[in-house]
Structures are given as structure tokens and as C-alpha cells.
Amino acid sequence: MKIAVIADIHGNDLALEAVLADIAAQGIDDVVNLGDHFSGPLNAARTADILIARNFPSIRGNHDRWLVSKAPADMGLSDRSAHSELQPHHLDWLRTLPPTLVHRQEIFLCHGTPQDDLTYWLEDLTTEGVVHMSSRQRIEGFAAGIDFPVILCGHTHIPRAVRLADGRLIVNPGSVGCPGYDDDEPVFHKVETGSPDAAYAIISKMQQRWDVTFRRIPYDHMIISHLARQRGREDWASALASGWLDG
Template sequence: MRIAVIADIHGNDLALYAVLKDIAAQGISEVVNLGDHLSGPLNAARTADMLMAQDFPSIRGNHDRWLTTRAPVEMNTWDSFSHAELEPRHLDWLRALPPTLLYRDEILLCHGTPSSDTTYWLEDLTPQGVLHMSARQRIEDLAGDQDVAVILCGHTHIPRAVRLADGRLIVNPGSVGCPGYDDDEPVFHKVETGSPDASYAVIEKTGGERTGTAWTVSFRRVRYDNLAMSRLAGERGHGEWQRALSTGWLD
């Protein structure tokens, strides 16, 4: 059994199209989606239409929640731009998405952690805003007692997999459409993947009765016309998006 895992598309319809094409080329028919689908200065409505047509098992991320609970004047620039593009049917679709989802009785979908859509999990920050891999105990503590074999998360846009002491696998597939960003909360920091390519993951269940079953993961990077999206972000006055989409770096 192979399942493609996508997350953090952020309105990048060209990246999503390329990833879906690559998934099909791998012969994978199951896809799960971990949220933050539309927010950003790109093509929110087109991306929403693509996702609604696919009807993948999906959850909402923090930006999806903000798009449907905040007034436009209270939104940050990512959300306010995409909100202006979206139709009521798009927002209704977002509202109907759950914050977490149990898939196939052994895979938990969440955005940040199982209990929060804004908490970094596999990465953490120093008080000076330096991003680094989380400490082992912190990762274990945030996993809690979820009785599943695999936990899928997004939010930080950084591809990473961690095997817990009890054998559970945690996977962040990286971001389909946003390879870098900065944020002021909880302290100012930058997240940069160093590659403009679209990212997703494939999890696979292997083994059988004699050898036992296990879940493994592989990560895929997909080229697409990222410069077209970079130019679009620049034309819309978002220089940080323009740089990140061009190179994977913010500077």
C-alpha cells in the first residue's frame, strides 16, 4: 500500500498540478492532504477548484481556520489576499474540513501536532529565532498516546521523518507550494528549504504475516515552473514570496 502525502500548497496551483502529475506517474491512487491549502498571493481560487474536484481526505491548517473565522480586516496579508479571490463555496469547503482525521484506522492526519495547528513539532526555535530540529523528548511528548502507526503533520514546510521509540513514524512531507517564509511568532524567524521545487512524501506499508508490517517513507521533489509563480508574487507586491519561490531562500 502506497499513499502520497501533500501539505501546505498555499494557493500554488502550478506546483499542485505538477505534484499530482508526478503522483499519477508513480502509480499512486491514494492521496491525503494536511492543510494550508489556499493562503498566499498566488492562485487561491484555482487551487481550491482543483482540490475540491479531487476530493482527497483532507484536514484544515491554521491558515484555513483563519480564512474562515477572521474578518478580512483582521487577516494577515497572506490570508487577506487569498480571501478576496475566494467564493463562498470555497470557504464553505474549508469550513467543513476537520482539524484532524484518522485514515485507514492507523494513520493520523494533523497540521501542526495532534492537538494544535500552530505548534512546530519536528522543528523548534531558540529564543533568538534560530530554527533547529526538535529535541527527542519534545517530539515524543507531543505525540502523546495516539494509538496509530503513522502520524502525518505539516506546518513548518520542512520535509522530515522521525521514528519514535515505540516504532510510530512521524512524517512531514514538506510544502507543495511555499518553500520559504518568515514569521513574527513566537519570535521573528525564517524558514528556508533551499530548493524551489515542490515537495511531497510517499508512505508505504510493507511486510506480511511472517515478517511483520512496517511503514516506510520516501520524499520527492518535483520541478515545475516556479519562476512563473515567483513573478506573480512579485507583481502582487510580495517580495519574500518572490524570492522564496525563485530559489528556496528568502535573501
């Protein structure tokens, strides 16, 4: 059994199409989607059309939640940009998405942690805003009570897998469409993957054991970078061009 895992598309329709083409080339037709679908200065509406047509098992991320719960005037720049493109039926689709989901009775889907879509799980921050791998105790703590052999999360855009002490596998597939960002909460920090490629993961089960393969897919990322620059978002333009926020 093989299942493709996508997350954090952020309105990047070209990256999504490249990832979906690679998934098809792998002969995989089972795909799960971990949220944060549209937020960003890119092509939110076209991304929505692609996802709604595919009807993958999907959950909502924090930005999806904000897109349907906040007034545009109260949104951040990326959410406001996406909201201006989305049609009512796109927002209605977001409203149907649950915060967590169980797929095939073995795979638990969440965006941040099982308890909260805003909390980093496999990564943590120092008080100075340095992103680092989370501690074993913290990772195990968030997994308490999640009695499934595979747990999937997104949110940080950093591909990573952790095998828990009892053998459960936690996987963050990385971001399809946003290879770098900064955030002011809980302290200012940057997340930079160092590559403009689209990222996703393939989880596979053989003889009752689950494993993961991470995929990085090149696509014409400069088209999307130029679009972000045209829309006044130099931070996005830099991240999309290089995977770094400083160009």
C-alpha cells in the same frame, strides 16, 4: 500499500499540478492532504477548484481556520489576498474540514501537532529565532496517546521523518507550494528549504512496517515567483524563485 502525502499548498496551483502529475506517474491514487491550502498572493481560487474536484481526505491548517474565522480586515496579508479570490463555496468547503483525521484506520493526520495547528512539532526555535530539529523528549511528548503506526504533520514546510522509540513513524512531507517564509511568532524566524521545487512524500507499508520516500518535483516556479512580485510580495517572490528569502 502506498499513499501520497501533500501539505501546505498555499495557493500554488502550478506546484500542485506538478505534484499531482508525479503522484499519478507513481501509480498512486490514494492521497491525503494536511492543510494550509490557499493562503498566499497566488492562485487561491484555482487551487481550490482543483482540490475540491479531487476530494482527497483533507484537514484544515491554521491559515484555513483563519480564512473562515476572521474578518478580512483582521487577516494578515497572505490570508487577505487568498480571501479576496475565494468564492463562497470555496470557504464553505474549508468549513467542512476537521482539525485532525484518521485515514485507513492506521494513519493520523494533523497540521501542526495533534493538539494545536500552530505549534511546530519536528522543529523548534531558539530564543534568537534559529530553527532546529526538536528534541526527542518534545517530539515523543506530543505523540503521547496517538496510537497509530503513522502520524502525519505539516506546518513547518520542512520535509522530515522521525521514528519514535516504539516504532511509530512521524512524517512531515514538506510544502507543495511555499518553500520559504518568515514569521513573527513566537519570535521572528525564517524557514528556508533552499530549493524552489515542490515537495511531497510517499508513505508505504510492507510486511507491517511503514517507511517514507520524499519527492522534490521541479515545475515552472518562475511563473509563480513573477506573480508574487506583481502582487507586491517580494518575500514570496524570492522564496518561490530559490527557496531562500534573500534571493
